[in-house]
Ligand code: NAD
């Protein structure tokens with residue numbers, strides 16, 4: 001029997017990640033080749049015409065799984081009934097900026113969209129925040145949407161995770177599909193930890209901005225699909241992935257931050273992988289990225305007051 005369609009919200013859908021992401025979702029890359037979808041696309045009024053152009057292209061692509069498209073600048077209409085919300089809307093950093101430099105522009109978006117999601121999304125909606133600073137935007141969304149279960153709110157560090165896989169594959173000349181279980185700890189920022197590839201992975205976003213004069217889009221869209229696919233459909237046996245999730249104090253990371261951990265997923269739920277040994281070097285990095293996230297949290301509240 002055909003499955004009921006899943007409603008997937010993409011905010012900032014007229015932007016460059018949105019343009020790469022919506023066809024992936026409509027093709028089944030995010031939720032599987034037998035899962036019909038209805039896309040909800042939100043952008044702001046100055047981007048309305050462009051958003052309508054994206055809708056026209058989705059129609060023209062004749063995706064068999066795509067059962068409907070809502071393209072709107074109304075946040076309530078966009079959020080109504082959605083089962084999955086991919087929050088991309090916001091402003092990207094430019095060359096020479098850190099991701100937290102876009103905080104003052106972006107964090108207020110997450111405060112206001114939190115209540116629309118809380119009131120109008122489907123019960124048990126899963127939320128992925130992509131817009132930077134991703135961890136802190138997700139935390140603000142969580143704090144201003146107290147009735148959304150904290151386990152349902154996450155941020156994207158899968159792009160860093162995939163970048164680490166890609167670097168290992170290139171350097172060791174092995175297939176990327178033969179590399180697994182790297183870990184991104186903490187913030188999607190230049191304090192994250194990733195084994196011996198730290199600086200390349202930390203600075204990859206900046207390198208892409210320098211090369212393209214635009215921040216990453218196809219890899220970000222693809223990572224967002226990987227994040228949601230694994231969350232909904234489960235990670236393969238023996239494989240863990242990185243997700244920014246609400247800290248429960250595991251690995252002595254302060255509770256109350258959205259922090260990237262190694263997780264496994266099953267039945268639509270993530271679980272932090274426990275018992276990994278953390279050496280002294282890693283401990284310092286885990287603590288530094290937690291400290292940065294606490295500072296970002298304070299900065300976010302000062303932007304909102
Ligand atoms: P973009 O400027 O091309 O697109 C962003 C879109 O968001 C625009 O169409 C804009 O009109 C829209 N927007 C702005 N305010 C909005 C609001 N209140 N509601 C809905 N839409 C709104 O930017 P992009 O390259 O697509 O990047 C989007 C965000 O994702 C940026 O913050 C970027 O830094 C971030 N990003 C994160 C990761 C990650 O790994 N976490 C990776 C790449 C990019």
Ligand code: LMR
Pocket residue numbers: 092093099132159204205206208215216
């Ligand atoms: C990335 O990692 O590519 C994104 O977060 C965009 C950026 O500003 O680096």
